[in-house]
Amino acid sequence: MSSQRPQNKPRKAIHRSEIRSTDIVILVLGTTGSGMSNFINALTGMRPEDGAHGYVSCTADVIAYPCYYGTQRYIFVDTPGFNATYTSQKEVLEKIAKWLSVTYEEKRLQFNGVIYTRRITETHRSRSERSSFQICANLIGNEAAHRVRLVTTMWDDPQDGLNFSAEENRESKLKEEQWRSLINEGATCERFLNTPVSAWDIVHGLGVDRKMSLLLQRELVDTGKPLKQTSAGMRLHKESPTSLGGMVKRLFGL
DSSP: OOOOOOTTBOOOOBOGGGOOTTSEEEEEEEOTTSSHHHHHHHHHOBOOOTTOSTTOOOOOSOEEEEEEETTEEEEEEEOOOTTOSSSOHHHHHHHHHHHHHHHHHHHOOOBSEEEEEEETTOOSOOHHHHHHHHHHHHHHOGGGGGGEEEEEEOTTSOTBTTBOHHHHHHHHHHHHTTTHHHHHTTOEEEEOOSSHHHHHHHHHHTOSSOOBOOHHHIIIIISOOOGGGSHHHHHHHHHSTTSHHHHHHHHHTO
């Protein structure tokens, strides 16, 4: 079937209890304005949320959106951005952690893949974006890294007309520096070209042969750790502006 879909469907979400074992489940993470919801809209054909323009967060909770491709049902799990407009990183992590732990405990929910989005047009590497990525990487864990796609967005809006040299240089730096540790564990990079075809190519590239639990799920449920003692929770504390590490990073602009 064609992956071109009418882009004006009403927004339709399902409760976590409605997710089936036969579903292909993809978790979407990123920062506010990086294109998480837009990526999901391209896949599902849903119309954008009201106010879903610019860098103001519209996704306030973890929301599961169903979508059929042929006879196979996909579930795309949208999440609040880690630098959400009115929500702290701690609150965002708590919301995601609660959803992950409840679905894992009740349904042993695992994921076929994780999409992490980032704007390729972002000219500077902000502390909040770097810390958000580190929290997400610790949430996922090395064992599931090969199920991760690091997706750069806004390739359809280059800064210099049709010249992508600046964007390509940023992409190379991301691969060599910030994203290197996760890439070394098996994550791969993709470009989202803001079309349904591009989005589905990325999703299909994940394959459907295997599901994986995430490190945060196992830490919260299997080992019973409180959130603050998980890898993601400890990374959050380390990146906090009030922690010693966070104050050093803020002072020196790291």
